[in-house]
Amino acid sequence: MTNYIGKAVKRVEDKRFITGKGRYTDDIVLPGMTHAYIVRSPYAHARILSVDTSAAEAMEGVVKVFTGKDIAESGINGIPTGWQVNFKNGDTMKEPPHPLLVSDKARYMGDAVAVVIAESREIARDAGDRVEVEYEELPAVADAKKATEAGAPLVHDDAPNNLCFDWELGNPKAEVNEAMSKAHHITTLEFVNQRVIPNAIEPRSAIGHFEESSDKYTLYTTSQNPHLTRLLMCAFVLGIPEHKVRVVAPDVGGGFGSKIFHYAEEALVIWCSQRLKRPVKWTADRSEAFMTDAHGRDHVSKAEMGFDQNGKIVGLRVKTYANLGAYLSTFAPCVPTWLHGTLLQGLYTTPKINVDVTGVFTHTVMVDAYRGAGRPEATYLLERLMDTAALEMKMDPVELRRKNFIPAFDGVTQPGYQTQVALQYDSGNYHGVLDRALEMVGYEKFRKEQEQARKDGKLLGIGFSTYIEACGIAPSAVVGALGARAGLYEVGQVRVQPTGKVSVYTGSHSHGQGHETTFAQVVADRLGIPMDDVEIIHGDSESVAFGMGTYGSRSLAVGGSAIVKSLDKIIEKGAKIAAHKLEASEEDLEFAEGKWTVKGTDKSVGFGDVALTAYVPHNYPAGLEPGLDFSSFYDPANFTYPFGAHVAIVEVDQETGKVRLKRFIAVDDVGNVINPMIVDGQIHGGLAQGIGQALLEGAVYDENGQLINGSYMDYTMPRADDLPSFEIDRQVTPCPHNPLGVKGAGEAGTIGSTPAVVNAVMDALSPFGIKNLEMPLTPERVWRAMNS
Amino acid sequence: MAKKIQVTVNGKAYSHDVDPRTLLVQYLRDVLGLTGTHVGCDTSNCGACTILVDGQAVKSCTLLAVQADGSEVKTIEGMADNGTLHPLQEGFREEHGLQCGFCTPGMIMASADLLERNPNPTEHEIREALEGNFCRCTGYHNIVKSVQYAAKKISKQEKVA
Numbered sequence: 001m002t003n004y005i006g007k008a009v010k011r012v013e014d015k016r017f018i019t020g021k022g023r024y025t026d027d028i029v030l031p032g033m034t035h036a037y038i039v040r041s042p043y044a045h046a047r048i049l050s051v052d053t054s055a056a057e058a059m060e061g062v063v064k065v066f067t068g069k070d071i072a073e074s075g076i077n078g079i080p081t082g083w084q085v086n087f088k089n090g091d092t093m094k095e096p097p098h099p100l101l102v103s104d105k106a107r108y109m110g111d112a113v114a115v116v117i118a119e120s121r122e123i124a125r126d127a128g129d130r131v132e133v134e135y136e137e138l139p140a141v142a143d144a145k146k147a148t149e150a151g152a153p154l155v156h157d158d159a160p161n162n163l164c165f166d167w168e169l170g171n172p173k174a175e176v177n178e179a180m181s182k183a184h185h186i187t188t189l190e191f192v193n194q195r196v197i198p199n200a201i202e203p204r205s206a207i208g209h210f211e212e213s214s215d216k217y218t219l220y221t222t223s224q225n226p227h228l229t230r231l232l233m234c235a236f237v238l239g240i241p242e243h244k245v246r247v248v249a250p251d252v253g254g255g256f257g258s259k260i261f262h263y264a265e266e267a268l269v270i271w272c273s274q275r276l277k278r279p280v281k282w283t284a285d286r287s288e289a290f291m292t293d294a295h296g297r298d299h300v301s302k303a304e305m306g307f308d309q310n311g312k313i314v315g316l317r318v319k320t321y322a323n324l325g326a327y328l329s330t331f332a333p334c335v336p337t338w339l340h341g342t343l344l345q346g347l348y349t350t351p352k353i354n355v356d357v358t359g360v361f362t363h364t365v366m367v368d369a370y371r372g373a374g375r376p377e378a379t380y381l382l383e384r385l386m387d388t389a390a391l392e393m394k395m396d397p398v399e400l401r402r403k404n405f406i407p408a409f410d411g412v413t414q415p416g417y418q419t420q421v422a423l424q425y426d427s428g429n430y431h432g433v434l435d436r437a438l439e440m441v442g443y444e445k446f447r448k449e450q451e452q453a454r455k456d457g458k459l460l461g462i463g464f465s466t467y468i469e470a471c472g473i474a475p476s477a478v479v480g481a482l483g484a485r486a487g488l489y490e491v492g493q494v495r496v497q498p499t500g501k502v503s504v505y506t507g508s509h510s511h512g513q514g515h516e517t518t519f520a521q522v523v524a525d526r527l528g529i530p531m532d533d534v535e536i537i538h539g540d541s542e543s544v545a546f547g548m549g550t551y552g553s554r555s556l557a558v559g560g561s562a563i564v565k566s567l568d569k570i571i572e573k574g575a576k577i578a579a580h581k582l583e584a585s586e587e588d589l590e591f592a593e594g595k596w597t598v599k600g601t602d603k604s605v606g607f608g609d610v611a612l613t614a615y616v617p618h619n620y621p622a623g624l625e626p627g628l629d630f631s632s633f634y635d636p637a638n639f640t641y642p643f644g645a646h647v648a649i650v651e652v653d654q655e656t657g658k659v660r661l662k663r664f665i666a667v668d669d670v671g672n673v674i675n676p677m678i679v680d681g682q683i684h685g686g687l688a689q690g691i692g693q694a695l696l697e698g699a700v701y702d703e704n705g706q707l708i709n710g711s712y713m714d715y716t717m718p719r720a721d722d723l724p725s726f727e728i729d730r731q732v733t734p735c736p737h738n739p740l741g742v743k744g745a746g747e748a749g750t751i752g753s754t755p756a757v758v759n760a761v762m763d764a765l766s767p768f769g770i771k772n773l774e775m776p777l778t779p780e781r782v783w784r785a786m787n788s
Numbered sequence: 789m790a791k792k793i794q795v796t797v798n799g800k801a802y803s804h805d806v807d808p809r810t811l812l813v814q815y816l817r818d819v820l821g822l823t824g825t826h827v828g829c830d831t832s833n834c835g836a837c838t839i840l841v842d843g844q845a846v847k848s849c850t851l852l853a854v855q856a857d858g859s860e861v862k863t864i865e866g867m868a869d870n871g872t873l874h875p876l877q878e879g880f881r882e883e884h885g886l887q888c889g890f891c892t893p894g895m896i897m898a899s900a901d902l903l904e905r906n907p908n909p910t911e912h913e914i915r916e917a918l919e920g921n922f923c924r925c926t927g928y929h930n931i932v933k934s935v936q937y938a939a940k941k942i943s944k945q946e947k948v949a
């Protein structure tokens with residue numbers, strides 16, 4: 001009946017999705033609902049000279065048009081950011097206002113200028129076309145490095161050189177320079193880690209519903225993070241009392257980071273609803289999503305890695321320009337700094353590391369966390385450096401890694417590994433994952449095949465990536481010291497009903513991760529009851545006490561641990577009730593298989609019996625409160641550190657430059673696994689996104705700040721026939737500091753895969769003397785490189 | 789302005805006056821309340837709105853409702869037979885072919901069309917047939933397995949029959 005942990009239990013949530021009964025935000029229809037259409041700037045940078053709404057407002061079916069002037073006059077605030085990263089000299093970072101609708105200037109293509117509210121979506125859109133906005137187009141800058149150059153157009157007048165912050169981490173530069181000066185060999189690469197667009201298949205949507213009779217607000221929104229959205233929107237933007245606001249994130253069609261953040265449209269539909277006393281729905285169309293969803297990556301870096309004559313790394317120096325977009329999104333400042341710089345130790349014993357990051361405003365949409373967030377960028381630098389260094393030093397890339405790996409440690413009998421860049425790794429066995437991956441590849445055999453293929457004129461390549469990530473985000477005191485303006489604990493409530501059925505409320509949010517299954521497995525196992533007796537509730541601020549949402553592979557490690565804490569309290573209190581019923585002492589009881597048994601006897605009382613007694617406390621322990629319902633906050637002691645080894649095998653078509661990914665092997669160690677089927681699925685999806693960045697995807701802004709590939713016609717999403725079936729396996733090194741021993745699996749695939757693919761293509765192209773190409777490795781780019 | 793249409797959706801006959809510019813997907817979602825069919829893009833690329841019109845997979849955002857006049861339409865809500873899941877629905881669940889579920893109805897409908905034309909497709913044929921349907925969650929790996937599961941199950945059922 002029990003023993004669910006570790007089993008590939010089929011997902012509980014699937015039934016509604018496969019029958020078309022999911023309930024996504026845009027599916028929700030409220031009585032009297034109106035529809036919003038947002039008028040957006042077609043220019044990346046323009047002064048707004050006038051906005052004339054009269055023609056739009058005269059149209060039948062139009063309820064109201066609001067402009068940036070209305071927002072400015074209402075006295076509400078703009079969208080805040082949740083993280084502060086200061087300048088090296090201690091000056092506060094630049095944090096320019098981000099109004100819900102702009103009134104003076106548009107600062108990116110898609111900046112919101114006005115909102116039309118109408119009786120139907122179509123009328124709203126038609127009327128939107130009749131809002132007359134007079135713009136004075138101004139010069140724009142979309143590239144982060146160019147934006148810092150003298151004379152570059154300014155995004156915000158009070159941010160000179162478009163600088164938001166500059167920041168560094170690791171050993172002092174002088175120490176790193178000293179180490180590098182003694183290096184036998186230095187590998188230097190300059191990279192663009194291109195901007196990618198998250199592209200959850202469900203576009204963002206929000207419904208604001210103000211009910212005058214109760215003075216209450218409800219926001220339905222496509223969010224990974226409903227409670228934080230409520231807090232930011234109420235306390236920082238609209239100034240409405242938090243207890244009067246309910247935020248519901250119902251079924252959400254994928255997020256990948258892009259739905260973590262509090263967006264202007266969420267506050268806008270609430271603000272409009274409050275004024276119009278009617279529900280207001282806004283749903284992005286895909287073009288709008290391309291323009292206005294926060295994008296990911298967009299770093300320009302120079303990285304240098306020094307080696308001694310034996311191939312041991314002696315130092316690493318990294319300079320990065322990070323594009324933050326026109327305004328600061330919720331986590332934007334922390335992504336290129338604390339989520340990027342801290343990962344530059346990788347799996348290696350590098351003794352001296354310095355990373356220097358400049359955060360830059362540009363006339364582009366906001367950049368924030370996208371699957372992996374900072375860690376893929378760091379891994380890309382390190383792993384491209386490793387394969388390139390191996391090539392330059394004529395070493396095998398596998399041997400070079402082995403020489404530099406941190407030795408295995410379990411974090412229990414052996415201490416964690418203290419890096420040069422602020423983190424302490426929890427547990428790891430890096431040789432193990434690489435050995436297993438090589439076995440799956442058949443490495444020696446492959447090298448022979450490759451040699452033969454080259455003789456036959458075929459371009460076959462193999463690429464490696466051995467990565468680590470810091471996730472299970474995060475210890476509140478640590479992140480607080482690093483600039484976070486929120487705690488990053490999680491909340492888990494376990495309510496045992498009088499009949500012994502169990503309702504679990506989690507502040508985590510599932511938008512594909514399968515919490516309703518995985519969390520139920522944990523609860524059913526711990527309580528020794530059938531999974532059918534457990535219901536997982538998430539995504540509604542009115543039923544779930546509080547939460548910090550789902551991102552940073554934190555759901556199970558942090559959210560699951562909060563539930564376990566509550567389960568422990570349930571079992572502890574249950575034991576008191578059981579002891580009373582059994583007329584035994586608590587110490588003589590053991591809890592297993594859903595019952596408390598007096599040790600060494602067959603006297604026992606079941607979970608359901610104890611639950612009923614807790615709610616019908618007629619014969620009950622003196623002084624004990626009735627009820628069986630506990631809530632817990634879990635604040636992790638450390639980040640968790642999954643790691644793995646990824647190997648790509650590609651063939652490049654010399655005629656066309658097309659890269660065919662022939663095989664992809666991934667061995668990941670994400671700690672203990674509750675549901676292997678779901679973990680595998682997370683890895684698969686992560687791989688596809690990482691491979692997509694390597695070969696297919698990339699946002700393209702022209703010199704005027706126009707997003708020129710903002711549709712599925714132009715932005716190359718990975719399709720079924722772009723990818724092979726993946727070959728994956730797992731190693732298990734438990735996390736030593738959380739009760740489930742889990743590390744997190746959501747981002748691993750994306751972090752590891754990108755450099756493996758690019759390394760493989762570079763290996764295939766090595767006969768041409770090509771060492772570095774920018775992503776995505778499109779046929780054109782590869783063909784040109786081969787033919788230049 | 790409005791034009792009368794008659795369509796059969798999931799075996800049920802409907803007659804409505806619709807605005808000529810109403811897309812079939814809007815008709816299904818907004819008029820019939822069949823919200824299992826999703827809208828993921830505005831360029832007919834993503835496939836989230838795929839349904840069957842007279843047995844053929846169609847992206848319902850590429851068709852006006854008036855063009856469906858007189859047609860037989862099947863959506864995800866019509867796939868199960870009296871509570872018994874269609875082998876594709878079962879396959880997607882058994883093989884974990886979905887995560888967020890947003891692309892799933894379109895995937896299932898496009899796969900239904902494939903299996904109708906090609907009851908025993910190879911992996912390559914499945915991947916090619918589904919290239920008009922985006923999934924951002926699964927990397928397609930388990931979607932391929934889901935379709936293979938359904939193909940096997942259907943061929944077994946046919947043998948028994």
